[in-house]
Amino acid sequence: MFPSFVPDKARPLARRYHLIPSIFAVCLAGTVLPPNLFNILSVTTSALYLSVQIPAATSGTIPEDYMLPIQALLFITQWVDFCVVHSPAEFSRDKDKEKVPKTWLEKLRWSWSLNTTFRGIGWNWKVKNVPEAAPLSTTRWAFVRTEVLKACAWYLLFDLCFYPINSSRYATASPPDFFSDSLLRQAFLAWMVGIGDYCTFNLQYSLGSALLVAVSLCTPQDCPPLMGRLREVSTVRDFWGKFWHQNLRRRLTLPFNLLTKYITIPRGTLVSRYTQLYLTFIATTLVHHSGAMNITSTSSENNLNQVAFFMLQPVAITFEDFVIYLGKKAEVKESRLTRALGSLWTFAWFTYTLRYAFAFLANTGMFATSVLPSVIQGTLGLIKRYSGGPGLKEL
Structure with missing residues (x-):
């Protein structure tokens, strides 16, 4: 009845588009039904039963296999929370x-x-550091037009970032060892995938926001920017807490909330601060690792690259908190210089750790097929076809 969650490499091909909507529908029903023990057990059993069907077959694409268990787990944790x-x-x-x-x-x-307001916008549980929304004077169609133009820009930037990746030797099912490449090339490709993912999130959000506002399901004020402002980032903590999207913030703090429900940890103490920090990154590591476990082309050793990327982040935050503490003890005032040094540190840190994220993705074969059609590749193909100029492989 319940297949093993570790997928069989010879599992059949089946594009089961109903699984994630079904899990969401079950969790949605769980918030409508009276919160008694029978309903809680029924919803939990149904959601888990649907979830364990995910590794029974492959969708045929690595990105989809990776995302399916992550989406399922996020819907279930959200229901558990609510x-x-x-x-x-x-x-x-x-x-x-x-x-x-x-x-x-x-x-x-x-x-x-x-269940669809991931950052709690318009609710009494709105998460921290959500960017300011559009002014009340913004009209519906002005917002839609702006977001569509943003989506076009994000798509072109995404294409620009992934072009050097897709034309590299890492865009194959059996890529070479990434860490044997030159450090400069490692840093460049790592930043390309990092910025490319940033563009992907913004592209999806702009299109979704434009559609929801266009059909009057949301107002422009319901759709503040997904990401924060880069100029506000001068530490690794700032990056994850203020700049990067906060869609998962509430769900990732669920382990800490469960812990403090049974164990008293005084708020505002160092124990509370760092327990929540490390539990949050352990949670995001486990969420992303569930996706890695559903990819048959990866290995336990390669999955550790993804684990390393996420679990190194709280270590860096702890280190920089200690440095900031020492600076305050030495009466060093915050200034443009200290912020510049902090930004340089943050850039260097992600230059180092994004390499692990790139290595994980490359070794799974994630780059072997393009997620979106490439304007750059298409243009070069036309040049080669009609003028005899260089094509993709020749550049």
């Missing part, structure tokens, strides 16, 4: 705090909003 650790009655929307949904349709709409 309906097991807490009660749905604890959450309310800013626009109708006093209104209690009574009919099934009202409850379904309320539940849909709760």
Whole structure:
């Protein structure tokens, strides 16, 4: 009934598009149903049963195999947070705090909003450091036009970043050892994949925001920018806490919230601060590792590259916190110089650790097929075809 979660390398091909929507629908129903023990057990069993079907077959593409268990796990942890650790009655929307949904349709709409607002925008649980939304004077179609133009820009930047990767020797099913390459090339390719992922997230968000606002499911104020401002980043902690998207922030703090539900850890103490820090990165490591486990082309040794990337981050944050502490003890004031030094440190840190992320992705064969069609490759192909100029492989 329940297959092993470690996939068989000879598993069949099956594009089961229903699994993730079904898991989401089960969790959605869980927030509509009364929060009693029977309903909790029923929703949990149903969601887990659907989830363990994921490794029974391959979707045929490595990126999709990687994302399926991650999406399933995130929906389940969100439901556990909203309906097991807490009660749905604890959450309310800013626009109708006093209104209690009574009919099934009202409850379904309320539940849909709760489960699709990953950063808590417009709710009483909005996460920290969400960028400022569009002004109230922004019209619907002005917002849509801006986001569509942004999406085009993000797509071109994504293409520009992944072109050198897709035309490299790492875009094969059996790439060479990345760490045997020159350090300069390692750094360059690592930053290309990092910036490329940044563009991918923004591309998806801009298109999604434009669509939701265009059909009046959201207002421009419901869709603040996904990422923070780069100029505010001068530490690794700033990068993860202020700049990078906060879509998973609440779900990744679930282990800490569960721990403090049974063990008293005083808020504001060093124990609380660093317990939450390390548990959060352990959680994000496990979430991403669930995706790695569903890829048959990887190995345990290669998966450690991904683990290293995520688990080195809290170590760096702990180190820089200590350096900042020593600076304050020495009465060093924050200035443009200290911020510049912090930005340089942050750049150097990610130059070093992004190499592990690139190595993991390359060794899985993730770059062997392009996720999106390339304008650059298409243009070079046309040049070669019609003018005899250089094509992709010749450059």
